Amino acid sequence: MSAGERAADFFGRHDSGSGHTNNWAVLVCASRYWFNYRHMANALGMYRTVKRLGIPDSNIILMLADDVACNARNKFAGSVYAEAGRHLDLYGENIEVDYRGYEVTVENFIRLLTGRVDPSMPRSKRLLTDDRSNVFVYMTGHGGNEFLKFQDQEEISAFDIADAFEQMWQKKRYNEILFMIDTCQANTMYSQFYSPNILATGSSQIDENSYSYENDNDIGVSVIDSYTHYVLKFMEGINKTSQTSMQDLFDSYDPAKIYSHPGIRSDLFRRPLDKTLITDFFGGVAQAEVFPLQDIVGSSNHHHENDPTPLTSRKPDAPSVPVVLSTTVVSLPRLTGETHEWDNWWKDVRKWTSIFVVGCLVSWVSFMR
DSSP, X not given: OOHHHHHHHHHXXXXXXXXXXXXXXXXXEOOOSGGGHHHHHHHHHHHHHHHHTTOOGGGEEEEEOOOSTTOTTOSSTTOOBSSTTOOOXXXXXXXXXXXXXXXXXXXXXXHHHHTOOOTTOOGGGSOOOOTTEXXXXXXXSOEETTEEEETTTEEEEXXXXXXXXXXXXXXXXXXXXXXEEESTTGGGGGTTOOSSSEEEEESOOTTOOOOEEEEXXXXXXXXXXXXXXXXXXXXXXXXXXXXXXXXXXHHTOOHHHHSSOOEEEOTTOOSOGGGSBTHHHHSOOOOOEEEEHHHHHHHHHHHSTTOSSOSOOOOTTSOOOEEEEOSOOXXXXXXXXXXXXXXXXXXXXXXXXXXXXXXXXXXXXXXXX
């Protein structure tokens, strides 16, 4: 095996075959008002998980009514908890809500997915995906048979989401999508999907409710839904390098604990679920490409063909050495002698400049007197 093949094997050892180069997350809490506290906790729990696993805030779109943390009825002002013990504050100081309050609408959600936003829309409110992007879409709120309510004012249907995903596919805005939804009759929300490379899962089947997990007596309301609670509990055992698959997550579903029957739809998805890593959707992406050194040297020689000094002493027929290029820009240090000479010159300039400035100030003060 050549050096290049060994390097390619090393960097592709954990490749699950997705072919994606970046991950995005769209997290939507479609409810508002204090009694829907648990829906906000659902979305914030997912936000914490994808961020912990490496997706940066720049690649997370969080849509939140954001009327719970600072609600007058919140005994723990500025905090949101997902368990009765209140061990972990999901709100804290390090969250970025991209769409809040009355910005959380069906229109804004559809425009976000399809990229049909106003030119003045800031980058933080745009889904800047491409055909190498894996997108995790999570939604929670009150719903029914093929619809989800947005803030008790409007509804989005399964057809709306299906058509939005089709527009994304036609415009090459995704590589693969994981759609997850926690609401009553959630599984009906992905029944109309028809675009390729979509994996979908929901908390409850048709004519079935999605129930909360537990109440907090001090907060006074339910703090999280059962389905999301058990998904988040499973995700706590996942790290950035985990080889756990989506099949492992789906196998962990227990209707007796969740109080409903979660569903899975994989007929549009091209990869085996046991070969699809959870981090393909929930985690960040760190990839490198391996280039033979001769290609890089050849490119450099093309620009410096008149330079008599060779760029490298390597013979043309020597085996290529793999070079890993990353997005990190590293400044190369100067030669030792040149650095020392430059430092001495700069010190002299600073010294004489200081003397000149002090002299001018002394002269000015003497003149004013």
